[in-house]
Amino acid sequence: MEGYSRKDEECPQLLDLIPKEKEWFTISAQEKQTSHGSSEEKQLELRLGPPIGDWTIKNNHVSRESFDYFFPWTSSSGYQVQSQQPTTPFLQAHDQVKESSQPNYTVAEKKTFSAANTALPNSSSAQKRIAPTSVVGWPPIRSFRKNLANGNSSKPVSELQNAAGSRISGEKAIENTPQSLLVKINMDGVPIGRKVNLKEHDSYENLSSAVDELFRDLLAAQSNFSAGGIKNEEDGGKAITGLLGGRGEYTLVYEDNEGDRMLIGDVPWHMFVSSVKRLRVLKSSELPTLCRGGKTESFLETSPK
Amino acid sequence: MAYSFPEEVLEYVFAFLSYDKDRNAVSLVCKSWYEIERCCRRRIFIGNCYAVSPQIVIRRFPEVRAVKIKGKPHFADFNLVPEGWGAYVYPWISAMARSYPWLEEIKLKRMVVTDESLELISKSFKNFKILVLSSCEGFTTDGLASIAANCRNLRELDLGESEVEDLSGHWLSHFPDNFTSLVSLNMSCLGSEVSFSALERLVLRCPNLRTLRLNRAVPVEKLPSLLRGAPKLVEFGTGAYSAEIQTDIFSNLVEAFSGCKQLKRLSGFWDAVPAYLPAMYCVCSRITSLNLSYATVQSPDLVELISQCPNLKCLWVLDHIEDAGLKVLSSYCKDLQELRVFPSDPYGAEPNVSLTEEGLVTVSAGCPKLQSVLYFCRQMSNAALITIARNRPNLIRFRLCIIDPQAPDYLTLDPLDTGFGAIVEHCKELRRLSLSGLLTDRVFEYIGTHAKKLEMLSIAFAGDSDLGLHHVLSGCESLRKLEIMDCPFGDKALLANAAKLETMRSLWMSSCSVSYGACKLLAQKMPKLNVEVIDERGHPDLRPETCPVEKLYIYRTVSGPRVDKPDFVWTMDEDAVLRLS
Numbered sequence: 001m002e003g004y005s006r007k008d009e010e011c012p013q014l015l016d017l018i019p020k021e022k023e024w025f026t027i028s029a030q031e032k033q034t035s036h037g038s039s040e041e042k043q044l045e046l047r048l049g050p051p052i053g054d055w056t057i058k059n060n061h062v063s064r065e066s067f068d069y070f071f072p073w074t075s076s077s078g079y080q081v082q083s084q085q086p087t088t089p090f091l092q093a094h095d096q097v098k099e100s101s102q103p104n105y106t107v108a109e110k111k112t113f114s115a116a117n118t119a120l121p122n123s124s125s126a127q128k129r130i131a132p133t134s135v136v137g138w139p140p141i142r143s144f145r146k147n148l149a150n151g152n153s154s155k156p157v158s159e160l161q162n163a164a165g166s167r168i169s170g171e172k173a174i175e176n177t178p179q180s181l182l183v184k185i186n187m188d189g190v191p192i193g194r195k196v197n198l199k200e201h202d203s204y205e206n207l208s209s210a211v212d213e214l215f216r217d218l219l220a221a222q223s224n225f226s227a228g229g230i231k232n233e234e235d236g237g238k239a240i241t242g243l244l245g246g247r248g249e250y251t252l253v254y255e256d257n258e259g260d261r262m263l264i265g266d267v268p269w270h271m272f273v274s275s276v277k278r279l280r281v282l283k284s285s286e287l288p289t290l291c292r293g294g295k296t297e298s299f300l301e302t303s304p305k
Numbered sequence: 306m307a308y309s310f311p312e313e314v315l316e317y318v319f320a321f322l323s324y325d326k327d328r329n330a331v332s333l334v335c336k337s338w339y340e341i342e343r344c345c346r347r348r349i350f351i352g353n354c355y356a357v358s359p360q361i362v363i364r365r366f367p368e369v370r371a372v373k374i375k376g377k378p379h380f381a382d383f384n385l386v387p388e389g390w391g392a393y394v395y396p397w398i399s400a401m402a403r404s405y406p407w408l409e410e411i412k413l414k415r416m417v418v419t420d421e422s423l424e425l426i427s428k429s430f431k432n433f434k435i436l437v438l439s440s441c442e443g444f445t446t447d448g449l450a451s452i453a454a455n456c457r458n459l460r461e462l463d464l465g466e467s468e469v470e471d472l473s474g475h476w477l478s479h480f481p482d483n484f485t486s487l488v489s490l491n492m493s494c495l496g497s498e499v500s501f502s503a504l505e506r507l508v509l510r511c512p513n514l515r516t517l518r519l520n521r522a523v524p525v526e527k528l529p530s531l532l533r534g535a536p537k538l539v540e541f542g543t544g545a546y547s548a549e550i551q552t553d554i555f556s557n558l559v560e561a562f563s564g565c566k567q568l569k570r571l572s573g574f575w576d577a578v579p580a581y582l583p584a585m586y587c588v589c590s591r592i593t594s595l596n597l598s599y600a601t602v603q604s605p606d607l608v609e610l611i612s613q614c615p616n617l618k619c620l621w622v623l624d625h626i627e628d629a630g631l632k633v634l635s636s637y638c639k640d641l642q643e644l645r646v647f648p649s650d651p652y653g654a655e656p657n658v659s660l661t662e663e664g665l666v667t668v669s670a671g672c673p674k675l676q677s678v679l680y681f682c683r684q685m686s687n688a689a690l691i692t693i694a695r696n697r698p699n700l701i702r703f704r705l706c707i708i709d710p711q712a713p714d715y716l717t718l719d720p721l722d723t724g725f726g727a728i729v730e731h732c733k734e735l736r737r738l739s740l741s742g743l744l745t746d747r748v749f750e751y752i753g754t755h756a757k758k759l760e761m762l763s764i765a766f767a768g769d770s771d772l773g774l775h776h777v778l779s780g781c782e783s784l785r786k787l788e789i790m791d792c793p794f795g796d797k798a799l800l801a802n803a804a805k806l807e808t809m810r811s812l813w814m815s816s817c818s819v820s821y822g823a824c825k826l827l828a829q830k831m832p833k834l835n836v837e838v839i840d841e842r843g844h845p846d847l848r849p850e851t852c853p854v855e856k857l858y859i860y861r862t863v864s865g866p867r868v869d870k871p872d873f874v875w876t877m878d879e880d881a882v883l884r885l886s
Binding site: 135136137138139140141142143144145146148180202270271274275 | 380382383384385387388466494496598599601623647648649651652681706708710739763765766790791815
């Protein structure tokens with residue numbers, strides 16, 4: 001513990017930071033159903049209704065509406081808190097729950113649940129919820145725990161070959177250790193492939209500049225490239241820009257763990273890192289129709305803002 | 306008072322106080338006790354490196370021998386804190402090098418440690434003994450070489466789960482030939498091979514070695530010689546635990562393990578091959594801690610191993626253990642105190658193993674001493690949580706991660722409010738809680754009402770409104786750390802509970818709805834808080850005041866705004882606020 005003394009306080013000391021011209025408007029659970037859009041002045045109190053009952057949430061719309069009632073913070077609204085109600089109503093309510101039809105879950109009775117315990121497919125509610133793979137920081141797992149499946153030697157090499165379309169049999173397109181994730185990268189017109197350590201980068205921009213550095217000199221040694229999209233650099237090699245977004249002469253694509261070729265940049269960085277198997281730098285003019293990573297938008301649409 | 310104790314007596318008495326809380330209490334009694342205590346305090350814990358400056362610490366505590374400092378917020382573990390945010394240890398090392406020549410122990414967590422810092426440590430503290438770098442980054446094996454070369458009395462070198470740049474495996478060779486004081490070495494986080502002969506020689510010449518945790522690159526056939534060289538080991542971490550099955554390797558391993566009569570803790574086991582697990586059976590009866598969280602072996606093999614460990618107190622394992630394996634655990638390991646179940650395939654759309662809430666319920670029923678839980682699963686029900694709460698009111702840490710964000714009770718499709726409510730109601734000593742699944746403001750009401758001893762709370766994708774946050778901030782009296790991601794919490798609860806923030810170590814909010822204007826107002830009203838806005842979209846002034854900030858990190862400090870901010874961090878201070886009026 002740090003050297004701070006902890007004051008005993010029954011209630012938190014509230015600072016009246018916002019001038020008290022109005023009370024803060026809040027909608028309790030009951031109010032939401034009755035007075036839709038009511039603006040009666042009501043001091044905030046901690047409601048202790050029955051935990052189950054008038055709070056069935058089928059989708060997230062209930063929470064959305066409550067937000068509409070809040071004034072923008074710049075308007076003056078005071079905020080007062082009533083003293084908390086005693087806990088007995090809660091315990092009574094909880095006892096109601098115990099007496100209700102909640103399944104009493106004991107080890108002895110688990111057989112009755114065995115049918116229900118097969119994991120239900122998430123498809124029906126997945127649209128309304130956030131895909132777990134599309135959010136940075138979720139699920140909360142340290143990086144060195146994430147690629148255990150990839151590093152597992154039991155995964156057949158042939159699977160990697162087929163997925164990556166590697167012409168050289170037995171070649172490892174991806175090497176994974178706790179400290180590095182080396183992914184093979186090839187560039188159109190350059191016979192020599194390179195490897196890039198994805199763990200050294202934390203964004204597509206970083207990766208793009210790393211790719212530029214890797215191939216710049218090699219490319220300069222090749223013939224037959226047009227001037228479009230490439231800036232002159234003083235050190236002799238011409239910078240390869242515009243790799244993301246398909247605007248430059250070259251475009252960065254990758255092959256994922258299902259063997260699909262995808263454009264870089266569609267999915268959040270960490271999802272990309274966990275599914276990428278190899279990288280390619282293609283000439284933009286020769287881009288076939290690529291499938292775009294599809295899991296990004298659901299989070300943005302359903303995020304509660 | 307004319308006849309008070311001489312200082313030396315008080316100092317002697319204070320020496321028996323090891324807990325910081327007790328020492329802090331003592332220092333508040335009177336000025337002379339404050340003076341005596343501060344001069345004899347030997348161990349310092351700084352929970353947030355930016356809460357205080359090295360100068361202030363050194364000025365108050367001149368005789369420190371051991372420091373522990375924490376840097377980045379916890380969510381940095383999940384890549385939520387951008388690179389370059391801060392937590393540089395160098396200023397601390399540099400200040401301590403001048404003022405604490407007798408420093409023996411440095412323990413760091415989530416800090417940026419450079420080779421320069423390591424070299425400075427190795428050269429500044431003649432009696433340096435213990436270096437623990439937990440989840441740190443920024444250094445290479447060259448820095449380790451300096452430590453090895455210069456710390457003549459080193460006892461403990463623990464690299465934890467740090468990110469180390471592997472430049473060379475020869476850093477180990479820098480331990481001089483006459484260096485024999487090593488007691489503990491944990492290099493499990495290193496990626497590349499270390500020089501095995503150097504390692505072997507080191508192990509053989511250090512008679513007090515009690516902890517040896519190898520990295521993945523050490524193959525299983527090399528283990529016997531190390532184990533034979535360190536028969537007094539108490540803790541051992543293997544490297545990759547796989548090889549083609551060869552009887553002589555196996556029998557060597559069995560023999561080597563059986564020579565370690567004091568072995569209590571095992572870890573490592575990357576790529577574990579089931580055929581080699583039985584080599585450990587001879588030590589299983591003494592094992593109290595088993596970290597199998599890198600071992601992708603299947604349930605039957607895990608069960609076979611675990612059923613031989615009746616004294617197991619701590620188990621970290623992948624979800625390959627499945628409900629069936631947890632049932633075996635609950636019947637054989639009655640001393641179990643801590644269980645962590647990690648997901649083997651967190652990004653898979655469908656479950657790859659049969660691990661459900663059932664496994665956790667079973668363990669909660671069968672293991673009476675269970676107090677610490679970290680559990681990743683794909684389904685949960687209120688009924689299960691209520692049962693767990695009733696079974697195990699002695700829970701202290703409960704971290705549940707249902708992988709699908711906002712997953713409801715899979716039986717009833719209700720939110721999991723009542724389940725978690727039961728946890729906080731029954732587990733009165735609960736200090737740490739992580740929530741997941743579909744949760745409304747109601748769960749926060751329960752938490753605010755019941756979780757009076759809760760010190761750390763982690764929330765994601767939960768709640769409906771500011772009311773949720775208000776319940777927590779106003780009700781949780783012991784709250785020290787609150788971390789929130791992707792919740793609809795905005796300005797009101799934060800501003801109304803501003804004073805609460807000074808009683809906490811820190812608050813993290815990312816992808817919430819706190820506006821830039823509110824951040825400025827909060828900073829203006831609470832000068833003892835650093836209100837840091839982390840926003841990679843550019844200066845917040847470029848956007849309307851009502852625009853929510855990307856990330857917010859608020860912490861109390863006696864040192865004012867920090868001076869080492871990167872360009873995507875803004876501290877709300879007086880200047881920023883002037884424009885407000």
